[in-house]
Amino acid sequence: MEYRSSNILGKPEWSFNRSVFKSVGFSDDDLNRPVIGIANSWNELVPGHANLRQVAEHVRKGIYRAGGTVAEFGVIGACDGTAQGHAGMHYILPSRDLIANDIEVMVEAHRLDGIVLLGSCDKIVPGMLMAAARLKIPAIFLPGGPMLGGVKFDGRKADLTTMSEALGMLKSEKIDETAYGQLEELCGPTCGSCAFYGTANTMCCMAEALGMSLPGAALVPAVYADRLRLGEDTGKAIVALVNNQTSADKIITYQSLENAIRVLMATGGSTNAVLHLSAVAAELDITAETMMDAYDNLSQSTPQIAKVNPASQYDMEDFHRAGGIPKVMQEIDSLLNKACITVTGKTVEQNLQDYKFKYPHDHNVISTLDNPFSKQKGLAILRGNLAPDTAVTKPAAIAPEMHVFTGCARVFDCEETAEEAILNGSIKEGDVVVIRYEGPKGGPGMREMYKAMKYLYGMGLAKKTALITDGRFSGTNNGCFVGHISPEAAEGGPLAAVQDGDRITIDIPQGLLQLHLSDQEISARLEKWQRPEPKFTRGYLGIYSKLASSAAKGAVVKV
Incomplete structure (x- = not known):
């Protein structure tokens, strides 16, 4: 052919x-076969990518066995964990668009016939999916798998983020330095994407729910032999997709995006998935408004049937053994678009019928549609005079008694000053911590307020305070939080008008984020507001701060 x-x-x-x-x-002979690219984000800096060289070898084996020729190349991949809390975090979200552009350049410059996308972590997965949707060639995404949980700490298996919670405990003298030092050695025992249901694992699950990964591929741990077998099966599958001329845009459709949103809500995944699925949809010219309506509408009728860390004590290995995404999709199959085609060449319905589970089902991790953990939405879209263009929160990670919270604003114009105030004991019960100028343009790069939330948890304030921001959160955060506030403060959004002492209400059941001021007072304050000078004027961040769209539009680079 x-x-x-x-x-x-x-x-x-x-x-x-x-x-x-x-x-x-x-x-x-090689040049007479289909030339299949492997876009491999392997590196020695990111735990979720450390095994991808080995996985790639098995993908190569599968491609060769199926009659293809392999052309492997590297893709950047930065670690959200390492970048947390300092200037490096400005680069993490913007790296997503670089990854998509990088893959586009390599595929088009060399006219590759198909592409296997190897990655595991927060911005790498959506960047690769964006590239697949944009290129409209056969493509499969294969993650490296999650790491195993660490030593038991504070009632559950530890993970890498436990160190930040423990720092708050150390500062408040709940643990000593010896226990803190031991935890550093034992919280991350293997390579792999982090052991909790954060953005990394959420986006791997979204890829599977979209039909862009083989069934079960999202959650097989990095150190399991099944991960290598998945590599070989993925290699075989990409050659079949090329020969059948099944391009990624036939798999990533509005209907399959609806499936992903259903799985996101049913599992209580990361709020960042809203940002990333919208960015993938933008590659197919599906509007941000269409996606926001989908999140809002589908959340109303999708109960939460899976409960995983940070919403429970169970980690990714537990989620995998309980049946993972195939089991979740089986349980909510009446809510899915089951005719969607997938990378197996079969429909969602056929995949779910054919899937063989290796472990007994665990109802403590994955329940049923008739008996969900919660009938409330796993994620929620909020609106109000503080978020005219929407904000995002995660009821699944918020204690029910905190779903409605009113408090007094404590305003900070960057992440670092807020974290300092939390650790020195300046934040008190009833405060609403406001962190602004951390949006796509203002940050730039929409940093995660991960440490701030972890410090509140460690200081015993997770159920006594709230945090709102035009930045983002890690999928492992819990407490009462609202992010992605749009328009952002740097664009003159209402968040820029908030002052210390203002009363703010978060009302998740009503979908409301409200500043207790009149429209006239907000307008008067904004008339006196002056746009801050950009934090970066050179290099990639200088470009991104000028061209990044609103969080409500996926924070994609728009010319």
């Missing part, structure tokens, strides 16, 4: 190109 790569490898007109390929070891 005629492949895309044939357009630049046919004789004699393209013999120059053939000689370029041959100079790095390709043979005539």
